[in-house]
Amino acid sequence: MLPETYQQAYTAFERSLEQFSGVFRDPNSPKPLIHKSFQAVQQSFQTVLDLGLDGLDPQQSTNAQSYYTEINKQLRLLGMDVMFLQASRQSATSTQRQQQMGERLERLRVYCEALLSEG
Template sequence: MLSNDRQQRYRELREQLEELRHQGEGDSLEIATLKTGVDRAQQFLQSQVLPVSISGLNSAEESRTQSYHTELHKQLRLLATDVLFLGSARQASTRQQRQAQIRDRLTTLLRYCDILLEEDSRPAE
């Protein structure tokens, strides 16, 4: 069962990722704005989500939560790289491919947040 503090931080991270997804939609994509949003989400994850103790969970929940934290961190780093590659894309087809990659990565990150938030609705084992 998640603490209210942890749950709130996952919600805030999810909101930031949703905002990024909306920024990444459409043809008038601003790379600088997207990069700033990714940087902010990475900073939030590192300063607000990862340091929060996951003690108090049973060992299976603790292990699962730690795995999702690792994946969130990895996917956010990859998202930052995708944004850099998008900024250097010259051809329209490459840009579209990079934008699709960014959308997929954001969908994955949002799914991880949803899974972590669902942990709270499960009865304690």
């Protein structure tokens, strides 16, 4: 069974992903709001990392470490997409970045669901 603190942190991370998805998909969202929302996602994941792995059983710990590595990678790439989206001047470039961001968010959501299902 997944400890309650981990379950809460994973759920909060999942919510931050959903909120970010809503912000960046809204065509009326100003670019600074998109960046701020992405920072909230990063902070939420940092909360997960701050829990460490000691509270998990060995198998959960091994699985979590693998997911954390992949999540960290996707968040770094998503951060680059956010920067490029902010710098984009053409709608075609913005559309391409938003598509990539959507794909990364879907991957992150799947990882989060996998972490939550560990219990």
